[in-house]
Amino acid sequence: EAGVTQFPSHSVIEKGQTVTLRCDPISGHDNLYWYRRVMGKEIKFLLHFVKESKQDESGMPNNRFLAERTGGTYSTLKVQPAELEDSGVYFCASSQARFKAFFGQGTRLTVV
Amino acid sequence: GENVEQHPSTLSVQEGDSAVIKCTYSDSASNYFPWYKQELGKRPQLIIDIRSNVGEKKDQRIAVTLNKTAKHFSLHITETQPEDSAVYFCAASNGNQFYFGTGTSLTVIP
Numbered sequence: 194e195a196g197v198t199q200f201p202s203h204s205v206i207e208k209g210q211t212v213t214l215r216c217d218p219i220s221g222h223d224n225l226y227w228y229r230r231v232m233g234k235e236i237k238f239l240l241h242f243v244k245e246s247k248q249d250e251s252g253m254p255n256n257r258f259l260a261e262r263t264g265g266t267y268s269t270l271k272v273q274p275a276e277l278e279d280s281g282v283y284f285c286a287s288s289q290a291r292f293k294a295f296f297g298q299g300t301r302l303t304v305v
Numbered sequence: 306g307e308n309v310e311q312h313p314s315t316l317s318v319q320e321g322d323s324a325v326i327k328c329t330y331s332d333s334a335s336n337y338f339p340w341y342k343q344e345l346g347k348r349p350q351l352i353i354d355i356r357s358n359v360g361e362k363k364d365q366r367i368a369v370t371l372n373k374t375a376k377h378f379s380l381h382i383t384e385t386q387p388e389d390s391a392v393y394f395c396a397a398s399n400g401n402q403f404y405f406g407t408g409t410s411l412t413v414i415p
Contacts, residue, residue: 233408234407236394236405252402284349296341
């Protein structure tokens with residue numbers, strides 16, 4: 194069974210540019226989560242999709258972040274325009290029920 | 306909202322010794338507590354989990370205990386091996402989002 198996959202694995206962009214991260218969940222998993230870990234701190238929740246609907250987006254830092262999950266399959270997280278404090282590792286996770294979430298390998302975003 | 310605290314932040318043990326990592330949570334509605342292991346450069350891997358209707362769960366050298374009254378849960382690793390070296394995260398969930406601790410960097414010294 195394929196796991197959660199994320200693209201790209203690394204991204205270095207300049208402040209003010211746009212970056213789009215992609216997550217392909219495990220097939221059949223309705224729940225998809227985005228998380229971010231900044232500077233060795235805790236893994237912080239960004240948002241939660243159930244199929245194509247946003248169940249909870251209370252963790253999204255501001256309106257520069259936009260997440261989509263068209264068709265309830267893969268998801269994208271766009272940051273526009275990127276700021277220095279957006280640097281970190283962005284994790285995607287998926288689960289079938291609302292337990293046992295499986296993580297992707299993360300996208301390391303560096304804004305310079 | 307939920308607040309998960311995790312201690313210690315770093316832990317070094319001799320190979321063969323036991324390691325214990327402790328977490329506390331604040332929301333009594335949390336009912337699911339997974340533990341993840343993240344090796345350097347790899348994805349967080351679910352290693353064990355426990356639900357609130359269970360007080361203890363064991364899987365070979367790994368065990369998790371839960372005290373609902375005190376709102377704390379712990380990860381116990383016995384007979385540690387060098388390959389146990391990693392960052393361990395605890396989490397609490399009420400069935401919606403997961404709230405994570407800050408991680409414990411475990412080093413097992415051969």
